[in-house]
Amino acid sequence: MTSVHTSPAGVSAPPGPAASKFGQTRNFVRDPIDYLDGLHRQFGDIFTVTLVGMPPIVYVANPELARQVFATDRSVGEAGKTRADFLQRMVGDNSILVEDGESWLRHRKLLGSAFHARYLQRYREQIAEIAAAEVARWTLEQELVLRPRMQVIALDVLLRVVFGIHDLERVAQLREMLPRLTAAAARMETVAFVLSRAAWTGLESMLRKIPGSAAARFAVARADVDRILYDEIERRRAAPDIAERTDLMSQLLRASDDDGEKMTDLELRDGLMTLLEAGYETTATAMAWVFERLVRHPRVHDRLVEEVDKDDKYLEAVINETLRTRPIVPVMPRALSGDLELAGYHIPAGWWVAPSVPLLHGREASFDDPEVFRPERFLDTDLPRGTFLPFGGGRRHCLGAQFAMLEMKAVIPEVIKRVRLRTRAGAPPEQQRGSHVLLTPSEGCLVIPGKR
Numbered sequence: 001m002t003s004v005h006t007s008p009a010g011v012s013a014p015p016g017p018a019a020s021k022f023g024q025t026r027n028f029v030r031d032p033i034d035y036l037d038g039l040h041r042q043f044g045d046i047f048t049v050t051l052v053g054m055p056p057i058v059y060v061a062n063p064e065l066a067r068q069v070f071a072t073d074r075s076v077g078e079a080g081k082t083r084a085d086f087l088q089r090m091v092g093d094n095s096i097l098v099e100d101g102e103s104w105l106r107h108r109k110l111l112g113s114a115f116h117a118r119y120l121q122r123y124r125e126q127i128a129e130i131a132a133a134e135v136a137r138w139t140l141e142q143e144l145v146l147r148p149r150m151q152v153i154a155l156d157v158l159l160r161v162v163f164g165i166h167d168l169e170r171v172a173q174l175r176e177m178l179p180r181l182t183a184a185a186a187r188m189e190t191v192a193f194v195l196s197r198a199a200w201t202g203l204e205s206m207l208r209k210i211p212g213s214a215a216a217r218f219a220v221a222r223a224d225v226d227r228i229l230y231d232e233i234e235r236r237r238a239a240p241d242i243a244e245r246t247d248l249m250s251q252l253l254r255a256s257d258d259d260g261e262k263m264t265d266l267e268l269r270d271g272l273m274t275l276l277e278a279g280y281e282t283t284a285t286a287m288a289w290v291f292e293r294l295v296r297h298p299r300v301h302d303r304l305v306e307e308v309d310k311d312d313k314y315l316e317a318v319i320n321e322t323l324r325t326r327p328i329v330p331v332m333p334r335a336l337s338g339d340l341e342l343a344g345y346h347i348p349a350g351w352w353v354a355p356s357v358p359l360l361h362g363r364e365a366s367f368d369d370p371e372v373f374r375p376e377r378f379l380d381t382d383l384p385r386g387t388f389l390p391f392g393g394g395r396r397h398c399l400g401a402q403f404a405m406l407e408m409k410a411v412i413p414e415v416i417k418r419v420r421l422r423t424r425a426g427a428p429p430e431q432q433r434g435s436h437v438l439l440t441p442s443e444g445c446l447v448i449p450g451k452r
């Protein structure tokens, strides 16, 4: 039996499981990938899931439906609204992650101007140097959890390459503060989820006054980071070489919108927090997955070492195949501000629609033997549109996709050329574990670096 929602005109919403909200939530929390996979097999390419504390979510699992969902970015789809609850406190009101409509467009254009592809290539060498310095600190023949090491690299890249901070003491301060802020935000989000968001919003300002509470710790961590960011903005505005500086933050300071307006300090602060929130754990996790896959596929690993000095083709294929089989962001929801007709169903305003990346990337119609890790499938082939979506789609596609690819292409060769990574004999593949909104390797990518 399935539950059916019907519009006033008699057209029903996509089918979904008959279990109660609580039952669906329990199954979802236990193993979201497996649960959605089972529902896909049961209901086909479009189905509804209802979780506690959330509007009903309609998942889609074929490229044409995903395209139609992304097309709602120009009409009734609001990506910002789906992220605001858990991100707004951290990134602020002027962040493109949580905005929709006109303010989103203004900030997206401003941030986008600094991420223009033609400027990016010049950062590659600087990123490679950051990676090489990190690898030089590893102890050979000792087990190493790689994801935190990749986080160190990705954070340094953001602070030094994107923000252009040269003051090493300041970089060190932020290196300590930012993970503390992210951890405090995640803890608060868990409390908010357990208490229900409405109750939490009422309690938050009260709890902030209790030392040691999740809300108080978050407020302190945020104030610490803000103090440094505002100071850095002030210093940079006054820097004599601001007109020539090539880092992305300086470009943002110089950028102006269609009316010639520049960003205010508050907008800049929120823009920088946006890049930190969106750009550091994602890229670090993607790189950890690349190594998790490489150590379990020695043939691919060997070919990559052989070809990496020649050109980027095989390296790109390895990264893409990793993002296909181990997507970092599994779902890209849009909240509906108006009703939507999709695949002959009626989806009411207020519901969410969401392409499911693991389901799209695992389609036999799109990829032969989809469960097999085979980078060669990405060599010299143009994939049909909408089949491969690690960076989302529509107008809200990832702003930093090209930067992330550049960073991965700079970091991965520095690792594989300097050390020979392997796993403990017989170590099984690491599982995809939901951590906040990302799918991370269950052991954090456990490897042993050996002499190359």
Ligand code: HEM
Pocket: 079, 096, 097, 108, 274, 275, 276, 278, 279, 280, 282, 283, 286, 328, 329, 332, 333, 390, 391, 392, 393, 394, 395, 396, 397, 398, 399, 400, 401, 403, 404
């Ligand atoms: C491998 C690394 C990364 C992955 C897998 C990734 C993935 C994504 C995905 C799936 C989205 C949502 C797209 C949608 O809803 O259609 C997104 C949005 C975004 N990403 Fe990334 N991302 C990565 C790295 C980065 C980096 C390095 C930056 C910047 C430094 C960045 C900045 C952003 C921003 C600002 C948005 C919000 C765009 C908007 O709403 O207009 N991302 N990313």
